[in-house]
Amino acid sequence: MANIIKSGFLLLLIFLASCKTSRSDVYLFTSFHEPANEGLRYLWSEDGIHWDSIAGAWFKPELGVHKLLRDPSIARTPDGIYHLVWTTSWKGDLGFGYAESKDLIHWSEEKMIPVMAKEPTTVNVWAPEIFYDDEKKEFVVVWASCVPNRFERGIEDEDNNHRLYYITTKDFKTISETKLFYDPGFSVIDATIVKRAKNDYVLVLKDNTRAMRNLKIAFAKSPTGPYSPASVPFTESFVEGPSVTKVANDYLIYFDVYRKHIYGAMKTKDFIHFQDKTNEVSVPEGHKHGTIIKVPRSEVTNLLKARK
Numbered sequence: 001m002a003n004i005i006k007s008g009f010l011l012l013l014i015f016l017a018s019c020k021t022s023r024s025d026v027y028l029f030t031s032f033h034e035p036a037n038e039g040l041r042y043l044w045s046e047d048g049i050h051w052d053s054i055a056g057a058w059f060k061p062e063l064g065v066h067k068l069l070r071d072p073s074i075a076r077t078p079d080g081i082y083h084l085v086w087t088t089s090w091k092g093d094l095g096f097g098y099a100e101s102k103d104l105i106h107w108s109e110e111k112m113i114p115v116m117a118k119e120p121t122t123v124n125v126w127a128p129e130i131f132y133d134d135e136k137k138e139f140v141v142v143w144a145s146c147v148p149n150r151f152e153r154g155i156e157d158e159d160n161n162h163r164l165y166y167i168t169t170k171d172f173k174t175i176s177e178t179k180l181f182y183d184p185g186f187s188v189i190d191a192t193i194v195k196r197a198k199n200d201y202v203l204v205l206k207d208n209t210r211a212m213r214n215l216k217i218a219f220a221k222s223p224t225g226p227y228s229p230a231s232v233p234f235t236e237s238f239v240e241g242p243s244v245t246k247v248a249n250d251y252l253i254y255f256d257v258y259r260k261h262i263y264g265a266m267k268t269k270d271f272i273h274f275q276d277k278t279n280e281v282s283v284p285e286g287h288k289h290g291t292i293i294k295v296p297r298s299e300v301t302n303l304l305k306a307r308k
Helices: 002-023 297-306
Strands: 025-031 041-045 052-054 070-076 082-087 096-101 111-113 126-133 138-146 162-169 179-182 188-197 200-207 214-220 240-247 250-257 262-268 292-296
Touching (some): 025 070, 025 297, 052 297, 126 188, 138 188, 162 188, 179 188, 188 240, 200 240, 240 292
Antiparallel strands (some): 025 292, 041 052, 070 082, 082 096, 096 111, 126 138, 138 162, 162 179, 188 200, 240 250, 250 262
């Protein structure tokens, strides 16, 4: 009996320790405000549903033709380093911005990653999305670019006919060759990769054709594909910038409903069936397309203190 009681007590301690660990993490949402020249912003949340702003911008963008910081995408590696990529200009740049930080406050010197330098007719490099492959211990960065006359035009103008491209890197010093990531047969932007399990990846993407302007899903066994044909849309039209996070046993897909000037959200377990949760989430006004990660509570505490 004593051994049973002792075993039960140990299990309770383990359970309480796991609860304490989970409570030490909070959600962080990278953000920017239009006209996107002020720099990186953050939102944070206890539950992944109700969000608060952290005041101020954290570094001023200095790269590219337009010196913007749009679509900031972030990943945290096992060593605790935060890696950020972003869109530097609407048009005219052949790369995206990169910086890193140990604490989300102090950032390294900004660096342009010239991923489309070998394609000088490239119109733009939009919405780079960073994904850390924990199996290969490397980053995958996916973005949308328009290379005129490269793909079947469809209903889009040649300077608006986007496809997804990618690079891999372990350190943002040595970069792989740029490769085509996904050609769904239509203009596509704003892609984000979600790992559900080994050999089980989801791609959330925006169909950017004029008739659609909505979000769709594709599946693959590897983060770099090949991905399945795109699904039917699971959102209304005129949305963009999907950001995905797991809350309990469900995934929440946030997106910018830009004509309504609100943020929407869909809940799913399988990325096939969706429930609209727009009326249940709260996102501060002015927030624009970023990515969501879990971070230690202490990091957010330090951010809030730094702005007092």
